[in-house]
Amino acid sequence: MILKHVLVLPFPAQGHVNPLMHLSHKLAQHGCKVTFVNTEFNHKRVVSAMNGKVSLEGSKVELISIPDGLGPEEDRNDLASLASAVMRTMPSALEKLIRDINSVDGGSKRITCIIVDTSMAWALEVVQKLGIKGALFIPLSAAIIAMEDNMQKLIEDGIIDSDGFPIRKGKFQVSPEMPTMDTADLPWCCIGDPITQKAIYHYIVKLVKCSHLTDWWLSNTCYDLEPGALSVCPKILPIGPLMESAKYRSMGQFWEEDLSCLDWLNQQPPCSVIYIACGSIAIFDPSQFKELALGLELACRPFLWVVREDSDSGNKIACLEEFEGTRAKIVKWAPQNSVLSHPSVACFISHCGWNSVMDGVSHGVPFLCWPYFADQLHNKSYICDVWKVGLGFESHEKGIISRWEIKKKVDQLLGDQNIRVRSKKMKEKVMNNIVDGGKSSENFNEFMDWLKE
Template structure:
């Protein structure tokens, strides 16, 4: 994995630049007119500009996280965070008038906080390398046929199944979107990056899920897990709110919807 990352930033830029120039020098109708790349691959944008090609960045994390990240210079200037990103004190901050106030110690995307008693059937997806560290063999024996532990699952198909009551997630943006589009409430255990900001929206803005109490430290008790899980199952408002948000999301991607119109505007820009 380390070697792959090194080659991505050392070898790939030159190879991509060489490929673009080779294709565009062939004088065919298949010239490259735009470079669309992940926002983390900034070198791709530089290559596009050097070759006088339109650059477009694909941002895989939430728009609110992007706003917060772009606010870093001002947050440093205002003395809210230090140059290494550490909050100077616990306080509420508004990164944008259209975003709710956020707690510097728990909602910032760089904040780092640290996943059988529910007596309900469950599916647990655990990567093999993590499963080895957790030594979950005995756990599987205890839960028997009530719980299934696997290394991978077709998440969209699982979330579409009518027996899914809620999704215990780390609040990764793609997983959250998939849960919403399938009308599944969320139980949140964020780990890093933009997870904490997304958890804030899930629990406090959209009200489609619940998080855990970390005020007394990073330990989340088994009683809290059971309590929050039962509340999601018994309180119909979370399911209702999720279904309402699902309808809004699906309407936005239909013809005439905001996401549809934005995408078509992007396609028009590409063709211009």
Template structure:
């Protein structure tokens, strides 16, 4: 009897990276594959407090080199430590796991930003898959993306071999939000039950967006004055004392028509019939969840690819509206009010949003590509795990290819059935080009915002210069 197939899933230590990979991990486990989810000690500790005891996923933490008192909000320090310290621990984890016949690693699925995991996998002869694209594409065997074909057919057709496995949703079978770092405030759902259908404005900017005080005030005062029920998610760990006092005052004034909470079961909130629209930062996880629930968007991108996602929502899928900042780069309460009212009265946007919802629902129920790939890959891994392996730390032993099978039986690598790694030089060149294009697109939004800020500063400087008294004209008298 062969050993159970074993997949290592490796995530970069942020909420936006952990959540979709954890959802994918559960889908893989549902096919009878053993899954170990790997991240930093800090992240695994948070997940352990949230996830149910009978969870199918094994959680393993690796040291990331940060001391207990180090600032984990220092992105540069976190990235450097993550890249320098964890590869060695990750290799040790694989070697230790492979000492046991029942725990041998069959495949590794890292997030695209965890490049060193692909390098370790390649060095040890283990096949790998990844989400979407960057330079790690050249090292992996399969490209997975959290999307579905009907939503993004143009982009998916450009990338040979990419496999859409989305939308990756939590579902309700576990009674919790898969991959969340925070306990959900489920009391908001009973509050939703008391609201009229299609009346609640849901506001959430993810786990990393931070506004300056002026922008925060504009949004808070508009929600207070608009007269519509709203639910606003604000994490307690990104607020200071002054902001907390400000929020306490607002909570008292809006108690009859609004709620401000730390965290919510977002998919359930978006699926609730009382939800009217979603004011969102346009992170991809939130975007896909909103689309899957048929909710119109008011787009408020914060950085990087969120600007690109906003363009898809507003200009391609046409299921939302964007906000226009004033000359000081602030979204005023008047602008927010105008766009909320325009969004709630736009039947065309609502119809398109419901159409995308049906597409997403069909993709989840039928999943012609994603589910098929997972089923085939699960069967291949199971077939591979039943064949004898040799004791080796590198090479084909990890791929399930026996090196000493009798010559009378020709061995067929099970992964060859759906081996999607193109081999032609033209394809590699095309991928490299697409890699560059997508990287540039991802950064385009922030670069544009920086440019607009500089233009605004120059305009202000010119206005100041032009308002100064002009010099007296030269006299014609000698």
């Protein structure tokens, strides 16, 4: 059988690159060659974190790049500007890249399929133009995709207007089968000012339209987590949880992982450590950062805290030096799955990005939820209200979560055996999906049969 060559295109953010890299290694394990396309800006970060390599020995995944349309100093966390630049620049760059690859050695390395992130669904227009197989990959919850696929219904029901702004405040349901959502938590309404929100909403409208150019919607979720959303949007094919390949763990990381934290965890008692990691974008202001540090001190438990080097970490890590030692470990980036699978970890203070949600439930670790923006607020609702495997924090009138609230919720979570039991049962259900004969495993095999036709 001819080796299938799959091109994979993630949205340029860490939480999108990670699950698509896990998928890429899974494809490679099934005999595919994979070309993974980052933006030039992120490609440099990834290669730097891998000590200058564009692939790892034995891997069939190769890293290449195209421009994102922004200048070197422009803010890639400004999602409206990034989306606008991507739309201006990347379609033509992607088409040229594919044509160039397909012309090498008389077409011997020809791309046979392109898998695009749902936030890059415009690329399916390029795929269609070139006559290549295309599939969509969803790194968000199925609930968010089901809601976005029903945005016209939300307009007709008077929930939002044609620019995505809520007409009425409060709870709503996309369908009786799905949990309630809140208009205040609509993903585009949690980002920046109204101009930014409008721009992101219309970008999403474009993506939804393009998504229907393929019948294959792969998703990093499973039936046990989101039965309602998957019944409302049956086109979504759950193949999760996607687990990282331990051998190629470092591929795709924007920062080098600090493995010393694993040795530190080995020295801690079982089920004692609070793990704090709030993703690749969230930044705490100095007051909130201090309250979190003092809350962890009040909790009197060992903690492992990820403080990224792009989040003013010099000053912040300096203020944490007094904590470091046997009771605390501060790192700039951590091997998250290895951390969450460690027996010393008791709970996960998380921003509730879907990637981290899947990591946490796959390892049976209870959550303390600290969502930052976008889909993270709805993910918190899943954790606290639907699955009941975590708790949220309450902020006071200035929006700050106090040290006393942090201590209170840590004590409450770790003293609640019911949450721990539910977390372990959830892990068993979720992981059963990816064993031989599991629903996610069968779905992935169905996709591979189509890919190899």
